Structure formats: C-alpha cells, structure tokens
Amino acid sequence: MKxxxxxxxxxxxxxxxxxxxxxxxxxxxxxxxxxxVIPFQDDLIENEKNQIHNVIKSDLSRSGFxxxxxxxxxxxxxxxxxxxxxxxxxxxxxELLVIGRVQRSDEQIKVVYELIDVFKEKMMVSSEYxxxxxxxxxxxxxxxxxxxxxxxxxxxxFHTKIGFVQKINNNKYHLNISDMDGFNKKAIVTSTQPxxxxxxxxxxxxxxxxxxxxxKPVIYVQNLRNGERKLVANFKGNNSAPAWSPxxxxxxxxxxxxxxxxIYVMDADGKNIKRLMRSxxxxxxxxxxxxxxxxxFVSDRGGGPQIYKIDLATEQIRRVxxxxxxxxxxQLSPDGKLLTFITxxxxxxxxxxxxxxxxQVMKLTQGRNDEAPVFSPNxxxxxxxxxxxxxxxxxSTVSLNGFKQQVINLDSSKNYEATWSPIxx
Amino acid sequence: MKKxxxxxxxxxxxxxxxxxxxxxxDAPSDAKAGKASEAVDQTSELGLDKLRSDSxxxxxxxxFDFDKFxxxxxxxxxxxxxxxxxxxxxxxxxxLKGHADYRGSHEYNLSLGQKRSVSVKDVMxxxxxxxxxxxxxxxxxxxxxxNCQGNECGQDRRVDISxxxx
Numbered sequence: 001m002k003x004x005x006x007x008x009x010x011x012x013x014x015x016x017x018x019x020x021x022x023x024x025x026x027x028x029x030x031x032x033x034x035x036x037v038i039p040f041q042d043d044l045i046e047n048e049k050n051q052i053h054n055v056i057k058s059d060l061s062r063s064g065f066x067x068x069x070x071x072x073x074x075x076x077x078x079x080x081x082x083x084x085x086x087x088x089x090x091x092x093x094x095e096l097l098v099i100g101r102v103q104r105s106d107e108q109i110k111v112v113y114e115l116i117d118v119f120k121e122k123m124m125v126s127s128e129y130x131x132x133x134x135x136x137x138x139x140x141x142x143x144x145x146x147x148x149x150x151x152x153x154x155x156x157x158f159h160t161k162i163g164f165v166q167k168i169n170n171n172k173y174h175l176n177i178s179d180m181d182g183f184n185k186k187a188i189v190t191s192t193q194p195x196x197x198x199x200x201x202x203x204x205x206x207x208x209x210x211x212x213x214x215x216k217p218v219i220y221v222q223n224l225r226n227g228e229r230k231l232v233a234n235f236k237g238n239n240s241a242p243a244w245s246p247x248x249x250x251x252x253x254x255x256x257x258x259x260x261x262x263i264y265v266m267d268a269d270g271k272n273i274k275r276l277m278r279s280x281x282x283x284x285x286x287x288x289x290x291x292x293x294x295x296x297f298v299s300d301r302g303g304g305p306q307i308y309k310i311d312l313a314t315e316q317i318r319r320v321x322x323x324x325x326x327x328x329x330x331q332l333s334p335d336g337k338l339l340t341f342i343t344x345x346x347x348x349x350x351x352x353x354x355x356x357x358x359x360q361v362m363k364l365t366q367g368r369n370d371e372a373p374v375f376s377p378n379x380x381x382x383x384x385x386x387x388x389x390x391x392x393x394x395x396s397t398v399s400l401n402g403f404k405q406q407v408i409n410l411d412s413s414k415n416y417e418a419t420w421s422p423i424x425x
Numbered sequence: 426m427k428k429x430x431x432x433x434x435x436x437x438x439x440x441x442x443x444x445x446x447x448x449x450x451d452a453p454s455d456a457k458a459g460k461a462s463e464a465v466d467q468t469s470e471l472g473l474d475k476l477r478s479d480s481x482x483x484x485x486x487x488x489f490d491f492d493k494f495x496x497x498x499x500x501x502x503x504x505x506x507x508x509x510x511x512x513x514x515x516x517x518x519x520x521l522k523g524h525a526d527y528r529g530s531h532e533y534n535l536s537l538g539q540k541r542s543v544s545v546k547d548v549m550x551x552x553x554x555x556x557x558x559x560x561x562x563x564x565x566x567x568x569x570x571x572n573c574q575g576n577e578c579g580q581d582r583r584v585d586i587s588x589x590x591x
Contacts, residue, residue, distance in 0.1 A: 025530070189551050194567040197532055216566075238563055241532045241535075248436075256538070258546070258560065298532075328533045329533070342530055349529060371531070372530065390572075417531060
C-alpha cells in the first residue's frame with residue numbers, strides 16, 4: 001500500500017518525510033485512491049446526510065485525493081474487520097475500506113471505525129470517538145481528517161469553518177458562518193445594505209468585512225467570541241478591501257477620499273493609519289504574504305488590472321501576473337508558494353493558480369462567472385463563488401489535486417464573498 | 426406708568442417661563458415659514474428651475490465601456506453642462522456615484538466605479554466646477570443587475586449625478 005501511495009504522490013508532490021509540500025502543479029487529471037466507505041452499523045438516523053459514512057464520503061470526495069466507490073448494489077457490507085472479503089473489494093478496485101459501528105443513546109453517540117488497506121489486507125487505523133448526539137457530523141469530519149492525514153501526510157480541514165455573504169430577496173444581507181461543507185449555518189451579521197470582502201483573521205478570533213450601511217462602504221471587525229463589532233475605517237470616500245497581517249495585528253485597507261483607490265496599513269483597531277504607496281492608478285485588493293514581508297495587490301497601472309507585489313522593507317514593486325488582460329482577487333496559499341486569483345479568459349472569469357516559483361499558471365475552473373477564490377487552510381483546496389447561467393451565485397471548492405469541484409451545501413439564496421477559518425479553529 | 430410697564434414685563438417674562446410648551450409649539454411653524462422662504466431663495470439662487478428643465482441637466486447618467494473609465498465624447502456635453510451649472514452656482518453640491526457591471530471582483534468593481542466617478546469629476550474640474558462642490562463615491566456592482574447579459578450590462582457601467590438640494 002505504501003508503495004502505491006508513494007508512487008501516486010510522487011507524480012505530483014515531493015514528500016519530505018510525511019508532509020506533502022505543494023511545490024508544483026503539473027495539472028491534468030490526477031489518479032485518485034479508490035475508497036469504499038461502508039454504512040456504519042446501527043447508524044439509523046433519519047437524516048441520511050448526517051449518517052457518519054455519508055459525511056466521510058462527502059469529505060473525502062471533495063478533497064480530490066479519493067474516488068468514492070458506490071456500494072449501493074453490494075449485498076454483504078462489512079461492519080467489522082473480520083467480515084471483510086478482501087478479494088471481493090480488490091475486485092471492485094477498492095484500495096481502501098472504511099468501516100464502523102455506531103452506538104446512540106438519547107444524549108450520547110459513540111463511533112468506532114477502521115481504515116483498511118485492501119491490497120495488503122491490513123488495518124491502517126482503528127479508533128473511536130464519542131460526543132453528544134448533535135456532534136455526529138463533527139465526528140464524521142474528525143474521522144475524515146484522520147484518514148486524510150494518514151494518506152496525504154497533511155492535516156485535513158474538514159473540521160474548519162467558512163464565512164460568506166448571503167443575499168436574501170435583494171434587500172437583506174447576512175454574514176454567515178458554517179461548517180466548511182455548508183452545514184450548521186448561522187448569521188453573525190444581518191443588514192439591509194450590501195456586505196462584501198469577508199476576511200477571517202489568522203488567529204481565528206475575528207472577521208473583517210465591508211458594509212454599505214453608512215450609504216458608502218466602511219470596514220467593520222466582528223469579534224466571534226463576544227459578538228461585538230467595531231467600525232475600524234470610516235474615512236472620507238470609500239473604505240474597503242480589508243486584509244489581515246499574518247499576526248492579526250494590522251489591516252491593509254483601501255481608501256479613496258476623492259480620488260482613486262489606494263492602499264493603507266493600520267492597526268486592527270483603526271489606529272496608526274499610514275499610506276502604503278502612492279500611484280495614479282487603482283491599487284486595491286491587498287493581501288499579505290504569509291511571512292508578512294510583502295503585500296500582493298491589484299493595480300491597473302499597466303492598463304488593465306494585474307497582480308503586483310510590494311516588498312514592505314524595500315518598497316520595491318514587481319508585477320506578478322502576465323497571462324491575460326484581467327487578473328484580480330489575489331490570495332496566497334498558507335506556504336506562500338501559490339497564488340490564486342480570478343482571470344478573464346476570453347470573457348470567461350475563471351479561478352487561476354500561479355506557482356510563484358516557476359510562474360506557471362493553471363486554470364482550476366471553467367468559468368464563466370467565478371469570483372473571490374480563497375485557499376483552504378492546508379492549501380489543498382480553493383473555495384470560490386460561481387454563477388451558472390440563469391442560476392444564483394453559490395460557493396464551491398475545487399481541489400488542486402485533480403481539480404475536483406464540489407458545491408457547498410447551502411440553501412438556494414445567493415451566496416458569495418467567502419472566507420475560510422484557520423486550521424486551528 | 427413706569428411701575429406699570431415693569432409689572433407688565435415681569436408678567437410677560439413669567440408667562441414666557443411658564444409657557445415653554447407654547448413657545449415650542451409655535452417654533453415649528455416659524456421654522457416652516459423660514460424654510461419655505463429659504464426654498465424660494467434656493468430655487469432662484471441655485472437655478473433649480475434650469476436644473477429641472479434643461480435638456481442636458483436633466484440627463485444624470487454617464488455610461489462607460491467594459492473595464493473602461495474614460496468619459497466618451499458623446500457624454501461630454503452632459504458632463505460640461507453640469508460643470509457649467511456648478512461653476513455658475515458655487516453653493517451647489519453634487520455627488521458622482523460610480524457603478525460597474527457584476528462581472529469580475531466586487532472590490533475591483535468598487536475601485537472601477539470610483540475611477541469612473543473621479544474621471545467625470547476631472548472633466549468637470551477642467552470645465553470650471555470646483556473640487557469642493559463634488560463628492561465622488563462608488564457602489565461598485567452592489568446595485569447592479571446580477572443577471573445581465575451582453576449589451577444589457579452596459580446599463581450598469583455608469584456614473585449617476587445627483588444634487589444635494591434635490
């Protein structure tokens with residue numbers, strides 16, 4: 001099994017010990033590991049979506065590293081290691097098998113599960129979780145995380161949260177947070193005016209966003225622990241595009257006064273504001289490099305919008321994107337090696353990724369109206385907004401491995417402008 | 426006589442003190458009267474009749490091409506008419522509100538809407554409108570038709586001119 005996994009990843013990734021480091025994107029359709037996730041014994045809740053095996057199937061499938069085998073027509077589904085017919089499952093091309101058992105009482109749920117290597121006929125993981133009955137999805141996500149880390153060597157993000165804007169009936173706007181797959185949604189801000197540019201702080205404690213409730217854009221920071229919110233930028237003109245510094249202590253923001261958008265840096269409470277640079281063009285959508293040494297941003301100084309980078313120590317500015325005439329909304333991977341952004345490809349707005357070492361560019365999606373990409377906190381997926389013709393905007397993830405696209409399960413309203421919590425949330 | 430006057434004044438003062446609610450009740454009608462006469466003054470002083478009837482000044486939207494911010498020549502007459510109007514009436518204050526169609530990023534569209542409103546302001550400045558009379562803002566794509574197709578989207582690439590007095 002180890003050999004199979006090694007060969008598979010060797011095609012795409014360099015593996016130092018057990019951690020995958022994404023250093024290159026070669027593109028194309030990746031080979032996925034085939035996994036059969038068997039319904040857990042006695043997991044008999046009515047809402048099938050919340051059954052543990054369905055949570056795990058959805059998670060593993062979303063990651064792009066796994067092909068989930070349909071077990072619908074199989075008669076004898078094993079629920080313990082002794083029941084497993086290895087030749088049958090290898091005949092179905094299943095490389096991995098996930099089985100388990102559930103015990104539910106009125107208040108408690110206990111889940112025992114095993115991850116099995118079918119070809120080696122060997123158990124890779126056996127473990128158990130217990131919690132209250134409302135934690136069934138969380139337990140499923142934790143099991144997915146263990147499987148993901150065992151196979152890829154990287155931390156899973158299935159337990160993390162996302163934030164996004166939901167527009168209701170054209171006159172109501174909610175800033176929601178939910179599980180990363182869209183479940184357990186709740187509104188933390190409601191407004192009659194538009195909300196855009198949600199940004200989760202790297203320390204996990206706050207979300208910065210832009211609200212039009214003062215009849216123009218201003219910047220608020222919402223504290224997720226105590227629910228308090230603070231107006232941090234309400235200068236003359238527009239206030240927008242907040243971006244957290246890696247230590248969560250500063251915000252880069254964009255102000256206009258009575259002229260073009262320009263980037264400023266201030267303390268996260270709105271004090272000590274300083275202009276970052278002067279230009280006679282649009283400078284907007286700042287985003288900090290994870291090492292805190294530079295800020296990437298969008299500027300139309302060369303004609304159309306392109307992504308640039310300013311070194312904070314030397315104030316040297318360098319253009320980063322060269323492919324296409326319209327590249328906006330830059331966001332960096334947690335290791336700072338990949339840049340995701342929106343690129344206009346002959347009228348189709350797609351999610352692009354640029355390797356910042358080789359400068360190779362890949363398009364992760366087909367468009368036509370994709371927006372606002374952000375990396376998952378392990379850098380393996382990108383969350384973005386898309387709008388199919390005649391439909392409302394909604395959110396999906398796309399994996400860097402295999403470009404697997406999977407929608408976030410939200411009700412039918414318009415959802416957009418997403419942000420992703422840090423991994424330790 | 427003197428004594429009487431005094432007494433009368435005292436009464437009036439006392440009455441004044443104790444009848445505060447009465448005075449309050451009177452106040453709004455005074456204010457209304459004041460405002461009404463002010464409004465009459467404004468109409469003539471700020472040339473509001475012209476603003477509401479002039480064939481160019483009643484046109485309040487300037488349209489742009491995709492990802493463009495230059496004022497097209499066909500709109501220069503309208504922009505210049507508003508600039509001339511502002512120059513002739515230094516008390517006038519206007520807002521230029523920029524918009525963009527929904528395609529592309531919300532933030533870049535906010536910046537683009539702002540650039541469009543600034544570019545209209547720049548034309549107005551050269552035609553004599555004072556910078557202090559003009560405020561530029563942007564709503565980006567937030568008020569735009571999220572389902573527009575083709576030429577229809579051009580309706581959202583615009584700057585709207587509005588006046589404080591209206």
